[in-house]
Amino acid sequence: MENETIITEEKILELYGDYILHHGKKPDNVYLFAKENGFEEKDFYVHFSSFEQIDKKILSSLFLQSVELSSTADGFENASSKEKMLNTYFIFFENLTMNRSLVLKVLGHNKIYFTKVSSELREAHQRFVKTLNFNEWEIISKAKDNIKNISEKAKEQLLWAHLVSAVEFWKKDTSPSFEKTDLYLEKTIDTGFDLIDNEPLRKVMDLGKFLFKETFKKN
Known part of the structure; x- marks a missing residue:
């Protein structure tokens, strides 16, 4: 037999x-x-309906693994929400880099396909964001009342847009060890909330200069 x-x-x-x-x-x-x-x-x-479904699974699995690994780090429970997010993102992008050849093929070059294939990743990201305490986020505590009171869904959408922008930056990053992607994450993690509040302008201007230099002046 x-x-x-x-x-x-x-x-x-x-x-x-x-x-x-x-x-x-x-x-x-x-x-x-x-x-x-x-x-x-x-x-x-029995397991997948299409290759597109596999692509979705690959991206969401990499993020979920990153969230799990981040949660086991020393001091995670006492870390601020911003620190938790940055640590999770750094691990996620390390995972992307370790699988870069595969991930780039999965993502493709079509933005419409990226939107479709990242749907499970977005759901995983939303669940992660719901675990964060925005009330302790300095940029929120200093914001105007109308910004403090924006809906959780709006915050989730804002942070998702930020993650998508970071993935796009990583795809084009040619720096050694993709160190400029880490810098991008550090410089932009608060920016979405800054832009809503329109304060402080200096940070927004610094971000604009950084994005212009890295996006439009690459050789």
């Missing part, structure tokens, strides 16, 4: 990643992908 190969979600993720890294592109279709890896096409659909 032949041993039946058991295809798990983790196995498909592994095979999919290996295919992209070895071929420099995504598989043409599920049938060929399954056949080349010695399993039935129907086994693929």
Whole structure:
């Protein structure tokens, strides 16, 4: 009796990643992908409906792993919300960098596809943001009353837009060890709230100079 190969979600993720890294592109279709890896096409659909769903899983898994790892760091419980967010982001971008060749293929060059493929990542990010205490965030405590009282959903959307901008920056970053992406995170983590409040202008101006230099003056 032949041993039946058991295809798990983790196995498909592994095979999919290996295919992209070895071929420099995504598989043409599920049938060929399954056949080349010695399993039935129907086994693929037990776990995923399409390659797009795998792309979503890869991105969200990298973020969830980062959140989990960040939460185990010494002093995490007593850290401020800003420190928790920065630490989680630094780990997330380290994970992205460790898997850069795969992640760039997953993200693609089409912004519409990026919006679709990042839907699970966005949900994971929203759940993470809900764990943060914005009341202790210095930039919120010093803001005008109408800014302090913006809805949690608005804050989530604002921080999601910031993360998307950081991913876009990372994709184009050519600095050693992608150190400019770390600098980008440090310089921009508060900026969304600053822009709503329009204060302080100096920080916004500094950010503008930084973005112009890094985005438009790269060789």
